[in-house]
Amino acid sequence: xxxxxxxxxxxxxxxxxxxxxxxxxxxxxxxxxxxxxxxxxxxxxxxxxxxxxxxxxxxxxxxxxxxxxxxxxxxxxxxxxxxxxxxxxxxxxxxxxxxxxxxxxxxxxxxxxxxx
Amino acid sequence: xxxxxxxxxxxxxxxxxxxxxxxxxxxxxxxxxxxxxxxxxxxxxxxxxxxxxxxxxxxxxxxxxxxxxxxxxxxxxxxxxxxxxxxxxxxxxxxxxxxxxxxxxxxxxxxxxx
Numbered sequence: 001x002x003x004x005x006x007x008x009x010x011x012x013x014x015x016x017x018x019x020x021x022x023x024x025x026x027x028x029x030x031x032x033x034x035x036x037x038x039x040x041x042x043x044x045x046x047x048x049x050x051x052x053x054x055x056x057x058x059x060x061x062x063x064x065x066x067x068x069x070x071x072x073x074x075x076x077x078x079x080x081x082x083x084x085x086x087x088x089x090x091x092x093x094x095x096x097x098x099x100x101x102x103x104x105x106x107x108x109x110x111x112x113x114x115x116x
Numbered sequence: 117x118x119x120x121x122x123x124x125x126x127x128x129x130x131x132x133x134x135x136x137x138x139x140x141x142x143x144x145x146x147x148x149x150x151x152x153x154x155x156x157x158x159x160x161x162x163x164x165x166x167x168x169x170x171x172x173x174x175x176x177x178x179x180x181x182x183x184x185x186x187x188x189x190x191x192x193x194x195x196x197x198x199x200x201x202x203x204x205x206x207x208x209x210x211x212x213x214x215x216x217x218x219x220x221x222x223x224x225x226x227x228x229x230x
Contacts, residue, residue, distance in 0.1 A: 033216050043204055045221035052216065091159065095216075101147065101171055102210055102217050106159040 002027045004094050006107035013082055014115050021077040021110045023092030029053075031097035034068065034075045035104065039089040048090075051075060082114045118142070120222035122207050128228045129197050137192040137225045141209030147171075148190040149210070149219060150182065154203035162205075165190055166213055194227075202229045 003026040013019045025034065036048040049059060051068050059066050063080045079086055089111045093104040121140045129135050141148050150162040161174040165184035173180075179195040188209075194201055204226050208219035 035218070037221075042223055043206075043226070044223040045206065045208075045219075047218050047220065050216070050218055097214070097216075101149075101164050101166070101213050102219055103149070103161045103164060103172060103174075104159075104219060105161075108158045 002029075002032075002094050002096055002105045004092055004105055004107035006090075006092055006110050008110045009108065010111045010113070012113045012115065015084060016081050017114075018078060018080050019082050019112065019114075021079075021090050021092075021112065023075045023077065023107055025073050025075065025092070025094050027094060027096055029096040029098050033095045033097070035093040035095070036066065036075075036077050037091045037093065039091060039109070041088070045091065048077075079112075082112075084114050084116055087112060087114045120207055120209050120220055122205075122222040122225050124225055125223065126226045126228075128230060130230050131197055131199060133197050133229075134193065134195045135197060135227060137194075137205050137207075137227075139190045139192070139207030139209075139222060141188050141190070141207075142220055145209035145211050145220070146188055147210045147213055147217075148184055148188065149208045150190070150192050151206045151208065152176075152203045153206060153224070154200065157203075159206070163192065171213075197229045199229050202227060 034051045037045040089109045092107040147166040164172045182192040184190045204224040206224045208221045210217040
């Protein structure tokens with residue numbers, strides 16, 4: 001069965017610090033998809049990135065970057081020069097190609113607090 | 117393009133009552149997913165509907181049910197409410213049925229059971 005673990009339940013940083021959110025996953029599928037979502041206080045989950053299991057290229061989008069390593073089953077998320085607006089709960093999620101539909105298995109989330 | 121809309125945004129019920137939550141997906145999206153986010157329990161998959169049919173359900177009792185209408189909107193019904201049903205109920209929609217499709221979430225319906 002699939003599983004996603006976000007060991008850091010809460011992280012507090014000061015603005016402009018870099019911060020990395022860890023995500024470790026378990027799956028027996030060879031084809032799977034990994035996601036990161038952001039949940040601000042409003043509650044709505046905001047999609048940040050999707051990665052498929054065949055694409056281990058790291059990705060950078062502005063201050064956000066993602067490091068996908070199949071060898072360690074990790075998909076970590078780094079925010080460079082954090083800002084107060086980055087304060088939110090961040091979820092890592094997994095879906096398996098062998099399952100019809102897109103039932104995401106979520107990690108427990110990491111609450112990031114960025115202080116001015 | 118309008119996003120996923122959910123109603124009501126907040127509601128308070130008492131134990132034993134019944135509740136109906138509503139979700140309108142993004143135009144063109146045929147799949148609707150329901151998730152429960154209870155305090156301390158993270159995000160749990162509840163139900164998946166596509167083309168009017170229930171395709172899959174998570175590990176929840178039968179008093180959690182729903183349906184999808186011809187216009188792809190969906191309802192989630194919870195009967196015989198219990199205190200532990202207090203949670204944020206999130207609806208999401210997607211265009212296709214594969215694991216590659218991105219789910220777009222609504223802002224949720226926050227249910228409090230007293």
